[in-house]
Amino acid sequence: MEDVRTHSMAGKTCVITGANAGIGKASAEQLAGMGARVVMVCRAREKGERAKAQVETKSGSRAVELMLADLASFDSVRALAREYQEGHDSLHVLLNNAGLARIRRSLTVDGFETTFQVNYLSHFLLTNLLLPSLKKNAPSRIVNVSSVAHYGGHVDFGDLQMERGYGVMRAYSQSKLALVLFTRELARRLEGTSVTANCLHPGTVATNIWGSALGPASFLAKITRLFMLSPEKGAETQVYLASSPDVEAVSGKYFEANREKRSSAESYEEALAERLWDASGAMVGLG
Numbered sequence: 001m002e003d004v005r006t007h008s009m010a011g012k013t014c015v016i017t018g019a020n021a022g023i024g025k026a027s028a029e030q031l032a033g034m035g036a037r038v039v040m041v042c043r044a045r046e047k048g049e050r051a052k053a054q055v056e057t058k059s060g061s062r063a064v065e066l067m068l069a070d071l072a073s074f075d076s077v078r079a080l081a082r083e084y085q086e087g088h089d090s091l092h093v094l095l096n097n098a099g100l101a102r103i104r105r106s107l108t109v110d111g112f113e114t115t116f117q118v119n120y121l122s123h124f125l126l127t128n129l130l131l132p133s134l135k136k137n138a139p140s141r142i143v144n145v146s147s148v149a150h151y152g153g154h155v156d157f158g159d160l161q162m163e164r165g166y167g168v169m170r171a172y173s174q175s176k177l178a179l180v181l182f183t184r185e186l187a188r189r190l191e192g193t194s195v196t197a198n199c200l201h202p203g204t205v206a207t208n209i210w211g212s213a214l215g216p217a218s219f220l221a222k223i224t225r226l227f228m229l230s231p232e233k234g235a236e237t238q239v240y241l242a243s244s245p246d247v248e249a250v251s252g253k254y255f256e257a258n259r260e261k262r263s264s265a266e267s268y269e270e271a272l273a274e275r276l277w278d279a280s281g282a283m284v285g286l287g
């Protein structure tokens, strides 16, 4: 795979959600090392401060900033977008990376199933709220971190919140398919703006996500970690989509290992993507 870290990101500002750990932190390190100003969005101050210090040390950059937001709360996402726009003129890359998988069903303060809100709905809201900044700074890019799990996903309008028969993989796969459909619909709506939207699977990466996904069976993750990619390697495709001149004009596509790949059949259903967009707008309170 081409080493994209040789491209300069000087003068570019990147916002990364879930930047205190795993693939998000590795992406922050790589993009900061390429010269970008990096805004790390994290939910906990202490963990965020620690990760920011590590990113600065590893990248040698001081152009790293911490902003706090809990993606399990729409109020928190709205506050983040407001504070960002009050304090920053530039935004060139929005990397929607934060994600989780929950062994048991739970609801957020907004009353939505947690996986669906954190992985998908809050990124839908954040993206829409930051679109004016992205358009003003075009050419700019939106990169959504989906997963190979989306192939097993189905968007079930009869049970979007998984009230019947919750399963960790069912919830996770639906949220990741929603991200692919969102990417397609967003790219369609952004045609002619020089703002692109793409999504990706980062590979199977040794990160914290496996602990909460597997619950009591999390010991399995400890064994299988040996066969997984490092977070640094796992960050490569999203850093590629955020920075490579090769994909400057590419939009609405799904990638793995720096290559465009066909996503699931359901992810190409245009009417479904449009219906999901409208339903999501209503759920997050966008007009």
Ligand SMILES: NC(=O)c1ccc[n+]([C@@H]2O[C@H](COP(=O)([O-])OP(=O)(O)OC[C@H]3O[C@@H](n4cnc5c(N)ncnc54)[C@H](OP(=O)(O)O)[C@@H]3O)[C@@H](O)[C@H]2O)c1
Binding pocket: 017, 018, 019, 020, 021, 022, 023, 024, 042, 043, 044, 047, 069, 070, 071, 072, 097, 098, 099, 100, 118, 145, 146, 147, 148, 201, 202, 203, 204, 205, 206, 207, 208, 209, 210
């Ligand atoms: N690892 C893999 O094999 C794999 C495969 C396919 C896709 N992915 C995707 O890659 C992305 C990064 O995951 P990862 O593997 O790096 O896992 P990770 O190490 O668990 O990182 C997930 C990040 O998301 C943040 N996050 C979780 N809930 C949040 C919330 N309510 N508000 C704000 N931030 C929140 C976490 O913050 P805290 O540390 O505070 O929890 C953390 O920074 C996710 O979208 C994941 O679905 C991973």
